[in-house]
Amino acid sequence: MVLSVADELGYQPHASARSLARRRTDVVSAVIPMISNYFFAEVLRGLQDRMAETEFDLLVFSARSLDEMAVQLDRALHRGRSAGVLVFSVPIAGELETLVEKAAQPVVLVDGYHAGIDSISSDNRKGGILAAEHFAQGGIRRPAVLMANRESVPASDRLAGFEARLRTHGIPLEPSLIVENRNPLNDGYNEQGGYTGMKALLSRSDPPDAVFATSDAQAVGALEALKESSRSVGVDMHLIGYDDLPIARYVGLTTLRQPMNDIGGRAFELLMDRMTGTANGTVHTVFSPTLIQRQSTRALAEGTVGEGIAL
C-alpha cells in the first residue's frame, strides 16, 4: 500500500542518504584521458548499453594529461562516490600504480594492461601482425609506418607486431621509414600527422610501396596527401589504417577493426563481477582485431576479403 502510493507519486529515494545507509552505491566511475575520441565514445556506448539493464549510474572523470589522470583517479577512488572504477587507456605505473593498488574499490583497466589488475583490451600486437601479413602476402617489399606518439602504448604494440611479422618474412623495416607524428593532439592519432607524414614519405627519393598507419585518422590524412600526388592508392601505394571508423568504409580504407562495443560491455560485466565479489583471480580479456580489406590495398591478393561498399 505505502509502496504503491510512493510508486504512483514517482517517489525516488535520495541517493546520498541511501548509499550512506546502505554503505554501498550504484555508481560506476570511468576515468578517461579526454573524451573527444571515437574509440572512447564507442566503448562508452557499449558500456552504457550494458549498464542500461541495471540501476547503475555512470560518473565520468576526464583528464587532459597524465597528471590530471592521477588527480581524477584519486577523486574517483577515494570519495566513496562509486562502487567500482574503469580506467581507460593509460599505462599503470608510478603514482597511478600506487593509487590503484591501495584502492578500496575494484578497478578494471580498459584498453590497458597490468599484471595484477583485471583488464579488457584489444590485441594491438596482433593488429600489427595482421597488417604485416597482409603486406607480406601481397608482395610488399618496402613498407613504412605512420606512427602516433611514441609513448602511446597501443601504437607501440601495433608497431612491434608489425615489425616482428615483417622480420619473419625477411622484409626489412627501415628506421627512417617509421615516421612519428609530432602533433600531440589525441596522442598523435590525428589527420594532420598522417598528412604531413605521408607528404614526407612521398618526397623521398626512395619512397615506400606501402604504409601502415596506427589509426584511421592518420590514414585519412595520408589518403589526402596521396590524392595530391600522382600515386594511385591501392595500386602504386598501399595503405592500412586502424580502428575502422565509419568513414573508413567510405574512403575505401583497409583497416583493423576492434570490437569497441564489446570492450565496453565486457568491461562493465567484469567490474560487476568484482563488485559483487563473484570473480576470483585476475582476469585479462583480450579481444582480437580483424583485418577488413578495402580499396586502399586492392592490388594485394591475400587477406580477409572486405566488404566493398555495396550498401
Place this chain on the structure above:
Amino acid sequence: MVLSVADELGYQPHASARSLARRRTDVVSAVIPMISNYFFAEVLRGLQDRMAETEFDLLVFSARSLDEMAVQLDRALHRGRSAGVLVFSVPIAGELETLVEKAAQPVVLVDGYHAGIDSISSDNRKGGILAAEHFAQGGIRRPAVLMANRESVPASDRLAGFEARLRTHGIPLEPSLIVENRNPLNDGYNEQGGYTGMKALLSRSDPPDAVFATSDAQAVGALEALKESSRSVGVDMHLIGYDDLPIARYVGLTTLRQPMNDIGGRAFELLMDRMTGTANGTVHTVFSPTLIQRQSTRALAEGTVGEGIAL
C-alpha cells in the same frame, strides 16, 4: 594541525555523507541521446574543460530513445544526485516538459530550445541560410538537400533556413530533390544515407547541380558516391556539409562550423549561475555557425574564404 595531517594522508570526505549533511552536491548531470557522436563528444569536452576548474563531477545518463530519455531525465532529476542537469538535443514536450517544469534543480538545454528554459544552441536556421547564400552567390540553379531524419529538429531548422533563403533569391527547391535519410542510425546523420541519397540524385534524368547535406557524415558518404560517378566535385557538382568534423578539411569539404567546445563550456557556466542563484530571467544563448569554404564548392566565387589544406 588536524587539517594538515588529513591533507598529508590524502583524506577525502565521503561524498554521500557530505552532500547529505550539506544538503547540496557537487555533481552535474548530463542527459544525452546516445553518446557515440562527434558533436556530443566535442561539447562534452568543452564542458569538462570548464568543469575541471571546479570541484564538480559529471554524471552521464545516456538514452537510446525518447522513452529512455524520459526515464533517464527522471533519474537525473529526482534522486538528489546532482545539483543541476544539462539536457542535450531533445525536443522538450509532453512528458519531458512536465518533468523539467516540476524539477527541483536547474535545467539547461544544450542544442535545444524551449521558451521557458535556459538554453544554449547553435543557430541551425542560420547555417541553412549561409549554405543557400553561398549557392545563390555562386550561381547555383538547381540545388538539392540530403536530409537527416525528418524529426530531427536541427536538420529541419537547417533545411528551413536553406529553403527560405533560396526563395529570397528566386531559386526553387524542388520537393523531390529533398532526400531524407531513412537509415535511423544517429538520427540519420550517417555516411550511409549520404551515399545512397547521392546515388539516387545522380541517377535522375534531371540531377541537381549542388547539394546541401545536413551533416558532414552524410556529405562524406555523398562524396564517395560522387567519386564513383563521372562528376568533378567542386566543378560540375557542389557540396556543402555541416559540423566541420576534423575530416572535412582532409576531404576538402565546404561546411558549416559550430563552436562545439564553446557550447559545452557556456552550458556549464550558465548552469553554475543557476545553481548559485546568480542568474535571473530565462537566458537563451545562440551561437552562430560559420561557413568554411573548401574544394567541394571551389568553383563558387563568393562566401567566406576557406583554409585550403596548407598545414
Place this chain on the structure above:
DNA sequence: CTGAAAGCGCTTACAG
C-alpha cells in the same frame, strides 16, 4: 510480521 531506534559519515548551528 510490524514499528521504533540506531546508525551510515559528515556539517553546521549552537552552547559553553
Place this chain on the structure above:
DNA sequence: CTGAAAGCGCTTACAG
C-alpha cells in the same frame, strides 16, 4: 574560539 550535539534522509538489525 572550541567542542559536543543534532540532524541530513535513508536502511537495517532488532525489540516487541
